[in-house]
Amino acid sequence: MRQTTVSKQIGVKGVGLHTGVPVALNLRPAPENTGYIFVRTDLDNFEIPASVEYISHCSYATTLIRRGVVLSTCEHLLSALRGSGVDNCFIELDSIEIPILDGSSEAWIELIAEAGIKKLDAERKTLKVLKRVNFEEGDRSMSVEPSDHFEIECVIDFPHPFINRQEYHFVLDNGSYGKQIASARTFGFAREIEMLRNANLALGGSLDNAIVLTNDGMMNEQPLRFEDEFVRHKILDIIGDIALLGMPVEGKIRAERSGHAIHAALMTKLLNTSGAWEIV
Ligand SMILES: [Zn+2]
Numbered sequence: 001m002r003q004t005t006v007s008k009q010i011g012v013k014g015v016g017l018h019t020g021v022p023v024a025l026n027l028r029p030a031p032e033n034t035g036y037i038f039v040r041t042d043l044d045n046f047e048i049p050a051s052v053e054y055i056s057h058c059s060y061a062t063t064l065i066r067r068g069v070v071l072s073t074c075e076h077l078l079s080a081l082r083g084s085g086v087d088n089c090f091i092e093l094d095s096i097e098i099p100i101l102d103g104s105s106e107a108w109i110e111l112i113a114e115a116g117i118k119k120l121d122a123e124r125k126t127l128k129v130l131k132r133v134n135f136e137e138g139d140r141s142m143s144v145e146p147s148d149h150f151e152i153e154c155v156i157d158f159p160h161p162f163i164n165r166q167e168y169h170f171v172l173d174n175g176s177y178g179k180q181i182a183s184a185r186t187f188g189f190a191r192e193i194e195m196l197r198n199a200n201l202a203l204g205g206s207l208d209n210a211i212v213l214t215n216d217g218m219m220n221e222q223p224l225r226f227e228d229e230f231v232r233h234k235i236l237d238i239i240g241d242i243a244l245l246g247m248p249v250e251g252k253i254r255a256e257r258s259g260h261a262i263h264a265a266l267m268t269k270l271l272n273t274s275g276a277w278e279i280v
Pocket of ligand 1: 076077186233237
């Protein structure tokens with residue numbers, strides 16, 4: 001298996017979910033062993049590698065920070081790159097936040113497919129999990145254990161008639177990401193949105209880029225894309241956050257009621273547990 005990058009530069013414009021700020025973004029081919037690097041073209045091409053070490057905070061979205069420069073809401077694009085099998089890519093943008101597009105990764109995988117994927121000379125490196133590592137916080141938990149694949153077993157539980165308990169088991173193989181995960185959208189609760197807006201968050205949020213749930217239904221007129229779209233989106237987020245390990249993972253993740261902060265805590269614990277992983 002050889003490493004890959006996008007075949008040519010390709011761009012998209014949109015707005016940030018939380019900042020509401022317009023942003024132009026380009027995916028650009030990168031050499032082998034680059035990983036994913038964000039490039040702030042509005043700040044003299046300052047680079048922020050997509051890496052666990054730069055995770056800043058991660059409540060409503062995963063935000064990276066390096067020497068005071070921030071890059072926000074990176075998880076859906078990183079998820080699409082990993083899900084499409086792209087190992088190396090420069091991600092140039094002229095603002096602080098990745099565009100939200102339709103709230104899923106569908107437009108990202110279409111953009112990557114339009115650019116094309118090119119094989120590089122170097123062999124692909126994989127982070128192989130050798131023993132189980134677990135992180136728990138109250139009723140939220142996440143673990144990773146050895147497996148021959150990259151797979152995720154996810155459970156979410158929200159007291160809402162459209163959700164309640166949803167479970168999904170995803171195995172990443174050729175094309176599975178595009179079929180099962182990519183089009184699942186972000187969701188939020190109407191009662192939370194005013195609170196988020198008061199905190200200057202979700203300023204770019206709308207029914208065009210999120211499922212907005214009321215107490216017993218939803219505000220969107222378009223139907224759900226899957227009955228279990230919510231748990232599928234959670235898996236989308238997990239794949240995007242786990243991409244911050246910098247290479248594909250061979251292991252099985254189990255997540256129950258997890259969120260960005262738990263994903264970050266598990267990755268840090270995994271990396272710091274001796275004998276729990278090796279690079280192959
Ligand atoms: Zn998300």
